[in-house]
Amino acid sequence: MLNDHIHLSYEIVSEDFARAGEAASDVKRVLKKMNVKPDIVRKVAIALYEGEINMVIHSLGGTIDVYIMPNEIQMKLEDIGPGIEDIDKAMEEGYSTASETIRNMGFGAGMGLPNMKRYVDDLDIKSGLGQGTRITMRVIL
Amino acid sequence: MTVEALIKSNIFTVVNEGKVDNMISNVFCCDLLSIAMSRIPEESAWVTVMGNMNTIAVASLAEVSCIILAEGIVLDEMSLAKAKEQDITVFYTEKPIFEAGIEIYKLINHG
Ligand SMILES: Nc1ncnc2c1ncn2[C@@H]1O[C@H](COP(=O)(O)OP(=O)(O)OP(=O)(O)O)[C@@H](O)[C@H]1O
Numbered sequence: 001m002l003n004d005h006i007h008l009s010y011e012i013v014s015e016d017f018a019r020a021g022e023a024a025s026d027v028k029r030v031l032k033k034m035n036v037k038p039d040i041v042r043k044v045a046i047a048l049y050e051g052e053i054n055m056v057i058h059s060l061g062g063t064i065d066v067y068i069m070p071n072e073i074q075m076k077l078e079d080i081g082p083g084i085e086d087i088d089k090a091m092e093e094g095y096s097t098a099s100e101t102i103r104n105m106g107f108g109a110g111m112g113l114p115n116m117k118r119y120v121d122d123l124d125i126k127s128g129l130g131q132g133t134r135i136t137m138r139v140i141l
Numbered sequence: 142m143t144v145e146a147l148i149k150s151n152i153f154t155v156v157n158e159g160k161v162d163n164m165i166s167n168v169f170c171c172d173l174l175s176i177a178m179s180r181i182p183e184e185s186a187w188v189t190v191m192g193n194m195n196t197i198a199v200a201s202l203a204e205v206s207c208i209i210l211a212e213g214i215v216l217d218e219m220s221l222a223k224a225k226e227q228d229i230t231v232f233y234t235e236k237p238i239f240e241a242g243i244e245i246y247k248l249i250n251h252g
């Protein structure tokens with residue numbers, strides 16, 4: 001991971017809907033410029049957007065680091081809390097704690113985490129109540 | 142059909158004229174963004190009642206051909222600015238989602 005890779009880094013601000021999606025957009029732009037296959041670009045863009053918007057909606061903020069390596073793309077999302085109490089439950093399709101306001105914006109289907117799982121080759125979530133959430137996603141090239 | 146052809150058909154009001162040479166081969170109707178994000182087929186006109194910034198972000202990431210806001214939903218100013226910046230064509234109609242979708246479907250299939 002140290003040699004021969006591109007590192008992109010983004011600050012994610014809680015409830016900043018004006019900028020939500022910019023990290024995913026930027027990564028998509030870079031991958032396209034590198035002539036990465038369209039289906040890979042699509043997978044990365046969807047998974048990263050879902051992770052990014054979850055940080056905007058559900059977390060107090062954090063950072064996204066993306067490593068583009070010769071054989072894989074790694075996305076590391078880390079926020080400062082409040083964390084996910086029951087990860088298995090959060091992974092279920094349809095499970096959502098989104099508020100009425102958030103639902104009125106079109107979120108809260110409880111499909112974000114399941115989408116992430118579907119579109120990446122490896123998804124690892126580390127979290128706990130009051131701990132913040134660390135998500136690592138890998139897409140093999 | 143292209144977005145330009147949809148504009149010329151005059152069935153909807155143009156809110157923002159972005160890219161107009163995009164092809165429209167499908168109509169996709171959905172308001173839940175996580176479902177739309179993962180399910181929108183290529184070359185889609187996306188009909189929705191969600192007229193906020195997140196709609197624009199999803200449209201851009203999913204590369205939809207254009208957005209049609211149905212049921213008289215108005216795009217707020219910040220979202221309009223974002224649509225301009227992202228070069229996305231947005232239409233307005235008072236028709237319900239299904240009717241708006243059917244109109245586009247007819248144009249795609251019967252010209
Ligand atoms: N970064 C996070 N911090 C805290 N809680 C989170 C985080 N990401 C997800 N969650 C929790 O997991 C639940 C499920 O997330 P998921 O993305 O699947 O659905 P959603 O965001 O509620 O709705 P959708 O993504 O369909 O708009 C959320 O409702 C929230 O309770």
Ligand SMILES: [Mg+2]
Binds near residue numbers: 053054112
């Ligand atoms: Mg989500």
